[in-house]
Each structure stands twice: as C-alpha cells, then as structure tokens.
Amino acid sequence: xxxxxxSRLGFKTVIFxxxxxxxxxxxxxxxxxxxxxxxxxxKAFAQAADxxxxxxxxxxxxxxxxxxxxxxxxxxxxxxxxxxxxxTEKAFLADLGLAVAPYAAVDDEIDLxxxxxxxxxxxxxxxxxxxxxGKGQARLKGPEDIAQAFADMNGxxxxxxxxxxxDYEVSVIGARGLNGDFASFTPGENVHKxxxxxxxxxxxxxxxxxxHEAQGMxxxxxxxxxxVGVMGVELFVTKQGLVVNEIAPRVHNSGHWTQNGCAIDQxxxxxxxxxxxxxxxxxxxxxxxxxxxxxxxxSKVPDLAQDSANAIHLYGKSEVKAGRKMGHxxxxxxxxx
Amino acid sequence: xxxxxxSRLGFKTVIFxxxxxxxxxxxxxxxxxxxxxxxxxxKAFAQAADxxxxxxxxxxxxxxxxxxxxxxxxxxxxxxxxxxxxxTEKAFLADLGLAVAPYAAVDDEIDLxxxxxxxxxxxxxxxxxxxxxGKGQARLKGPEDIAQAFADMNGxxxxxxxxxxxDYEVSVIGARGLNGDFASFTPGENVHKxxxxxxxxxxxxxxxxxxHEAQGMxxxxxxxxxxVGVMGVELFVTKQGLVVNEIAPRVHNSGHWTQNGCAIDQxxxxxxxxxxxxxxxxxxxxxxxxxxxxxxxxSKVPDLAQDSANAIHLYGKSEVKAGRKMGHxxxxxxxxx
Numbered sequence: 001x002x003x004x005x006x007s008r009l010g011f012k013t014v015i016f017x018x019x020x021x022x023x024x025x026x027x028x029x030x031x032x033x034x035x036x037x038x039x040x041x042x043k044a045f046a047q048a049a050d051x052x053x054x055x056x057x058x059x060x061x062x063x064x065x066x067x068x069x070x071x072x073x074x075x076x077x078x079x080x081x082x083x084x085x086x087x088t089e090k091a092f093l094a095d096l097g098l099a100v101a102p103y104a105a106v107d108d109e110i111d112l113x114x115x116x117x118x119x120x121x122x123x124x125x126x127x128x129x130x131x132x133x134g135k136g137q138a139r140l141k142g143p144e145d146i147a148q149a150f151a152d153m154n155g156x157x158x159x160x161x162x163x164x165x166x167d168y169e170v171s172v173i174g175a176r177g178l179n180g181d182f183a184s185f186t187p188g189e190n191v192h193k194x195x196x197x198x199x200x201x202x203x204x205x206x207x208x209x210x211x212h213e214a215q216g217m218x219x220x221x222x223x224x225x226x227x228v229g230v231m232g233v234e235l236f237v238t239k240q241g242l243v244v245n246e247i248a249p250r251v252h253n254s255g256h257w258t259q260n261g262c263a264i265d266q267x268x269x270x271x272x273x274x275x276x277x278x279x280x281x282x283x284x285x286x287x288x289x290x291x292x293x294x295x296x297x298x299s300k301v302p303d304l305a306q307d308s309a310n311a312i313h314l315y316g317k318s319e320v321k322a323g324r325k326m327g328h329x330x331x332x333x334x335x336x337x
Numbered sequence: 338x339x340x341x342x343x344s345r346l347g348f349k350t351v352i353f354x355x356x357x358x359x360x361x362x363x364x365x366x367x368x369x370x371x372x373x374x375x376x377x378x379x380k381a382f383a384q385a386a387d388x389x390x391x392x393x394x395x396x397x398x399x400x401x402x403x404x405x406x407x408x409x410x411x412x413x414x415x416x417x418x419x420x421x422x423x424x425t426e427k428a429f430l431a432d433l434g435l436a437v438a439p440y441a442a443v444d445d446e447i448d449l450x451x452x453x454x455x456x457x458x459x460x461x462x463x464x465x466x467x468x469x470x471g472k473g474q475a476r477l478k479g480p481e482d483i484a485q486a487f488a489d490m491n492g493x494x495x496x497x498x499x500x501x502x503x504d505y506e507v508s509v510i511g512a513r514g515l516n517g518d519f520a521s522f523t524p525g526e527n528v529h530k531x532x533x534x535x536x537x538x539x540x541x542x543x544x545x546x547x548x549h550e551a552q553g554m555x556x557x558x559x560x561x562x563x564x565v566g567v568m569g570v571e572l573f574v575t576k577q578g579l580v581v582n583e584i585a586p587r588v589h590n591s592g593h594w595t596q597n598g599c600a601i602d603q604x605x606x607x608x609x610x611x612x613x614x615x616x617x618x619x620x621x622x623x624x625x626x627x628x629x630x631x632x633x634x635x636s637k638v639p640d641l642a643q644d645s646a647n648a649i650h651l652y653g654k655s656e657v658k659a660g661r662k663m664g665h666x667x668x669x670x671x672x673x674x
Contacts, residue, residue: 004341007364010651010664027344027364260600263648263669272642281645285669286622305609308618311600314347327347332600332622335672 001259001313002055002251003027005267011275016045023316036063046070053229053274055250057083058130074178074274075229079249082225086128086159089247096224098217099243101236102162109150115160116143122163125149127156137195164243166236170204171254174218175230175269178276182222184215185266185282186336188290190234190254196323200254200290202261203336206237214242221247230255230270253325257290260311260330284336293327295320304329338596338650339392339588340364342604348612353382353404360653373400383407390566390611392587394420395467411515411611412566416586419562422465423496426584433561435554436580438573439499446487452497453480459500462486464493474532501580503573507541508591511555512567512606515613519559521552522603522619523673525627527571527591533660537591537627539598540673543574551579558584567592567607590662594627597648597667624671630664632657641666 003013003024012029015022018036025031030048034041036059046052046067053074064073064080082092090103104115106125116123121143127136136156138149150158169192173185189204190197206214218233221244232252234245255266264272264280272279293300298320304310314327340350340361349366352359355373362368367385371378373396383389383404390411401410401417419429427440441452443462453460458480464473473493475486487495506529510522526541527534543551555570558581569589571582592603601609601617609616630637635657641647651664 004344004364007341007653008650010653012363012653026349026366027341029363263597263646263667278639278642283645285672302615305615308620309600313345316344316347316349330600335622335674337672 001256001267002053002270005265006271008268009271009275009277011271014045014048016042021318026316036060039066042066043070051274053270057249075225075227075231075249079225079227079231083247083249084129086126086246087157088128090159090161092224093221093244093247096220098220099241101164101243101245104160106150106153106158106160109146112146112150112158112160113143116140116146119160119162121145124161124163125153125158126161127153127158129156164236164238164245166238166243168205168237169245170206170214170235170237171200171252172214172218172233172235173230173252173255173258173266173269173282174215174222174233175266175273175279175282176222176227177273177279178228180223181279182219183269183279183282184218185255185258185262185269186284187211187214187235188254188257194323196294196325197253197292198294199292200257202257202284202288202290210237210242217242217244225249229273230266253292253328254290256313256328257288257330258284259313260332261286261288261336287333287336289331289333291329291331292325293329295322295324295326298326301327309333338593338604339390339607342602343608345605346608346612346614348608351382351385353379358655363653373397376403379403380407388611390607394586412562412564412568412586416562416564416568420584420586423463423498423583424465424494427496427498429561430558430581430584433557435557436578438501438580438582441497443487443490443495443497446483449483449487449495449497450480453477453483456497456499458482461498461500462490462495463498464490464495466493501573501575501582503575503580505542505574506582507543507551507572507574508537508589509551509555509570509572510567510589510592510595510603510606510619511552511559511570512603512610512616512619513559513564514610514616515565517560518616519556520606520616520619521555522592522595522599522606523621524548524551524572525591525594531660533631533662534590534629535631536629537594539594539621539625539627547574547579554579554581562586566610567603590629590665591627593650593665594625594667595621596650597669598623598625598673621673623669624673626668626670628666628668629662630666632659632661632663635663638664646670 006013014030015024015028016032032045093100102119106112123140125138138152169190170187172187175183188200188202191199230251232248236243251266258265261284309332311330343350352361352365352368369382430437439456443449460477462475475489506527507524509524512520525537525539528536569585573580588603595602598621646669648667
C-alpha cells in the first residue's frame with residue numbers, strides 16, 4: 001500500500017524483502033529478494049533508492065547500518081530503537097510525562113514474582129522484542145500463572161504490564177514531515193478480537209477536547225523522537241484520562257480507514273513525509289468503519305463485494321492462514337461532521 | 338491505475354506494452370516489453386493471464402487475434418471495432434436511435450466539398466481512426482478551409498462532423514458486468530481546453546431527469562455492444578436534448594474523479610467487470626473537481642500539494658511534453674447530496 005501511494009505521486013519503488021512473491025513486489029518496480037545479512041544485495045538496494053523506509057520494525061540493526069551508510073533511512077534509528085523494545089518504549093513514554101500502564105522488567109522468574117506482587121493481577125507478560133498481534137504474550141490471572149507465563153517466554157527478556165481499566169481504545173495516526181511539521185488523522189476507535197485489531201471506527205467517541213489532547217500527546221512523541229514519517233499511537237481512554245498503550249513507527253492497521261476517508265491517506269502521508277513533501281492535514285471527509293479480514297474471513301469477500309459501500313482491500317498473500325491479515329474492508333458510512 | 342485497482346482486489350497484473358519504463362510497469366508484476374507483431378511475446382503474455390483487458394483502443398487487430406485465441410479479452414472485439422472508426426461509431430449510435438452530430442464520410446476532396454455543402458460550417462474534419470486529444474483534426478470555419486483541412490488528413494479516410502450547439506458536456510462512465518448488470522457513476526461535467534479535457538466536476542448541472550436519461554443512453558450502448566467493462570460516454574447537453582459526442586471503450590479521463598469520490602472507482606469497476614465480480618453502484622459519496630495536469634502543469638504540484646483537499650495523482654511519465662497528460666488533481670469539495 002506504501003508502494004501504491006508512492007506510485008500515485010510519480011515515484012518508483014524498489015522493495016527489499018527476503019520472501020518471494022511478497023505483496024509489495026506485485027506493485028513495485030523491482031524486488032530485491034535477499035536475506036538481511038546479504039551485504040551485496042543490501043548495498044545494491046540502497047544505491048537504487050533516494051530514500052529508504054520500512055513497514056516492519058524488526059529489521060536487524062546490522063542491515064540498517066549497511067543501507068544507512070549509503071541512503072537516508074526514514075524514520076530514523078531512534079524511533080526503531082525505542083519501539084523495538086517494549087521496556088525502552090515504556091520508559092521513553094513515562095519520561096515524556098505520559099501515562100502508561102504499570103510495568104516492570106522481567107529477566108527471570110524471581111523478577112516476575114516480584115513484579116506480580118507489585119503490579120498485581122490480572123497482568124500480561126510480553127517479550128520485550130519481536131511480538132505482534134498477541135504473539136509472545138501470556139496473561140496472568142493470578143500468582144498461580146507465574147510459572148507457565150514465564151515458561152511461555154522461552155527465556156526471552158520480558159516485561160510485565162498491569163491491566164489498564166479502559167472504556168475503549170483509540171489510535172492517533174500522527175505524521176511528522178522532514179521540516180518538523182506535525183499532522184494527525186482524525187482518531188479512530190479500535191476494537192480487538194483475540195489480540196488482533198478487528199475494527200476501527202471513525203470518528204471515535206472522543207470529545208473534541210480529548211481528541212485534541214490525544215493528538216497533542218502524539219505530537220510530543222514524534223517531536224521527541226525527531227521522527228519523520230507516520231506513526232501509530234494507541235491510547236486507552238480511561239476515567240482518569242488517556243493512557244498510552246503502545247507506539248508503532250510505521251503506517252498502522254488502525255489507519256487503513258484513511259484510504260477511503262481522506263484525500264490523502266496514511267500511506268501517502270508517510271511517503272510525503274519521507275520524501276520531504278508537505279503533509280496532508282489529516283481531516284477526514286467521510287466516516288468509515290474498517291474491518292480486518294483475518295484468515296478465513298476472506299471467504300466473506302464475495303458477499304461483501306455485493307455492497308457498494310464496502311471498499312475492499314486484499315493484500316495478494318498467497319496463502320490463507322488462521323490469524324493472518326488477508327485484507328480489510330473500509331465501509332463508507334456517511335459524510336464527516 | 339488499472340494495475341493498482343487490480344492489486345487492491347488481490348490480483349497480480351502482467352502488462353504488454355512496446356515502450357520501456359511505461360507507468361503501468363511501475364506497479365505490475367511483470368512487463369512484456371515487445372512489439373505488437375511479436376507473436377511469441379504475445380502468446381507468452383496471453384498464457385500468463387486469466388483475462389486480458391486494455392486501456393488503449395488502437396491495438397492492432399492481428400495482435401488481438403493472437404491473444405484472444407488463448408485468453409478472453411474484455412471488453413470484446415465488437416466495441417473495439419465500433420470505436421476504432423469514427424464513422425462506424427456514428428452509424429452505430431444513430432442506428433440505436435441516439436442523437437449524434439450531423440456527419441458524412443470523406444474519402445476525397447469532392448466528398449468534403451459535398452459534405453460541407455450539406456452539413457454547413459463551422460464543422461470539424463477528423464481522421465476516422467487513431468485520433469485522440471484533438472490530434473488528427475482540422476476545423477473548417479467556411480468553405481475556404483476545405484483544401485487545407487483535407488490536406489491535414491494526409492490522405493487518411495476521414496469524417497466531417499457538424500458543430501453541435503451545446504450548453505455543456507457531460508460524461509457518463511458506464512459499466513457492464515460479465516452477467517449483464519449495468520451500473521453508472523454520477524455523471525460529471527467536462528470542460529475542454531485546446532481540444533484536451535481540462536476539468537470534470539461532480540456533480541454536473543444535469544437535472545435528475547436528464548441524469549437518468551443520460552445513464553439510460555449509456556446502458557443501451559453497452560447492452561447493444563454486449564460490453565464487459567467500463568466505457569466513457571461523452572454527451573452534449575443541448576436545448577433539444579442529449580447528443581452523443583463519442584464513446585471510448587475503456588476507463589476514461591473524465592472518470593478519474595471517482596478515485597476520490599467513490600468507494601469503488603472506475604478502475605476497480607473495470608477490473609471487477611472483466612474479472613466477473615459484482616459492480617459498484619457508481620453513486621458518489623463526495624463531490625470532486627478533477628483537473629488534468631498537462632505538460633508544464635506538473636510544475637504546479639508543489640503548490641497544489643500544500644492544500645489537503647487536493648488528491649494528487651502523477652503518472653510517473655519520464656518526460657514532460659507539451660500537451661502530454663502528466664497527472665491529475667482530484668479536489669475534494671464537500672459531501673455529496
């Protein structure tokens with residue numbers, strides 16, 4: 001979707017991706033199919049590009065070192081370093097004075113026992129790195145779950161997070177330009193199912209004041225990271241105010257609705273930012289409900305396609321797997337405002 | 338833009354285009370760069386595809402014969418045959434009982450003299466084949482222009498068309514599915530400059546009744562041609578009613594606004610039709626003004642990009658030329674209705 005947005009602005013795209021037949025390769029000028037430790041391929045890739053960006057935050061540092069020596073990588077390393085490690089991310093957000101869930105580092109079972117005593121249960125144990133869509137996570141209902149939860153981490157450094165009692169969750173899809181300008185899309189309201197985003201509804205139930213507060217929090221995060229590009233900021237809406245759940249240094253699933261709600265969508269916004277173009281202001285012109293198509297949900301497409309209000313987006317993934325995001329539907333529900 | 342729409346529905350695309358570095362190749366899986374008389378390349382192309390479509394009506398018949406023997410080509414040959422020849426097209430429309438401009442075949446200068454006597458001036462002489470965007474045309478203000486106009490045709494078979502006194506022009510972007518279903522986008526109002534489309538505004542000034550009449554005319558044309566895909570139908574709005582200007586058996590420049598005004602745009606509508614999917618209903622959710630970026634107009638892009646209401650679409654053409662369509666801007670002007 002980033003390649004498509006880039007093509008819309010007249011850019012050509014070159015993809016680096018170890019897997020063959022990846023969705024981006026279907027809509028790009030060239031696909032370097034090589035491993036992240038293939039130095040020659042990384043250099044050829046970097047030399048072919050004027051600017052490099054990514055949509056996956058777990059790129060090995062060594063690969064980034066090689067390409068970054070040749071061509072600018074945006075967003076930069078700070079944001080990646082912070083968001084690749086849940087513990088670093090939480091500390092960063094707390095240092096900014098933003099509310100986060102109570103948390104503690106867990107390197108061994110003793111740490112976990114102490115953390116449970118401090119934070120209480122229910123709580124959730126997560127690997128510090130490489131988790132997404134509910135993977136690398138274990139829930140603790142009480143102290144009796146400590147041993148199993150710790151075992152689930154397979155020895156990886158972890159973080160225990162307390163549960164936040166929230167009314168609902170919203171996402172702010174923020175963007176910061178090369179010149180430091182900030183813009184944010186209208187916040188959307190997220191519903192998760194089995195740890196995976198199910199729907200995002202725009203607009204959310206946020207009051208205008210809370211919406212501005214949420215957007216201001218995103219602005220502070222991006223500014224502090226000297227960020228260039230689009231970032232997803234997930235916020236819990238609680239009786240005590242907004243609590244940052246997590247940040248993702250990339251276009252975000254909860255911003256997919258922008259494809260049918262805005263003149264400039266999150267993908268184009270990201271390309272504009274990394275290419276040094278002016279940003280769109282992020283105001284939606286149309287209300288949208290985005291629903292993910294996970295695994296077998298793709299079998300609903302023939303029915304969904306019967307309704308003209310449904311904009312269907314399929315990713316061209318070659319295989320359907322349980323829990324795999326196969327596409328999404330943006331349902332246009334009426335004019336904004 | 339067709340490749341991008343296809344990718345959105347999860348399809349992969351293969352392009353056949355004699356030129357190198359063509360815009361479609363930037364967003365396609367594979368580009369067969371070969372001439373239209375390269376039989377082996379045509380066969381390899383056809384074998385790689387489940388269905389073939391086109392966005393250019395002057396494909397040599399011999400090339401179509403080769404690919405059609407292997408893979409279905411949609412829209413089919415009838416529509417191409419009719420629209421490749423302005424004389425055949427006019428006769429087809431008149432036979433359907435639709436109003437067209439007065440016309441006469443012109444094979445030599447005597448024909449032209451007789452046609453001018455019959456139709457009067459001002460009139461316009463056009464080559465029967467291969468003309469577009471004002472190319473292959475000569476205007477006659479009076480009988481004194483006959484010799485020059487005839488010379489301008491370079492001996493090509495031509496057609497003289499009388500001028501139609503019209504208030505404005507509209508386009509109906511119609512679509513017909515594999516199952517015979519018809520759908521039409523909200524008609525847009527066109528303004529031309531120097532023989533090239535300048536802007537399309539949606540909605541047009543058409544009354545609801547005239548809009549339905551225009552859509553009904555398009556439905557009859559597509560039905561009669563047993564058409565599958567999207568077709569552009571240009572209509573003059575006159576005091577005496579609607580007059581068909583011309584038809585184009587493909588996605589049409591005057592339908593580019595649909596990218597930002599509809600959940601399902603004309604490009605996806607065309608892909609849906611040729612792939613046998615259900616059609617979108619064509620109702621717009623957002624008002625749009627589309628403006629073409631011709632030649633040096635691309636230098637306005639940095640300014641246009643400052644305004645978030647402007648959705649910019651650039652085609653990635655490698656060279657700017659006077660009169661060349663380099664892109665377009667869809668300006669979102671408010672909610673429909």
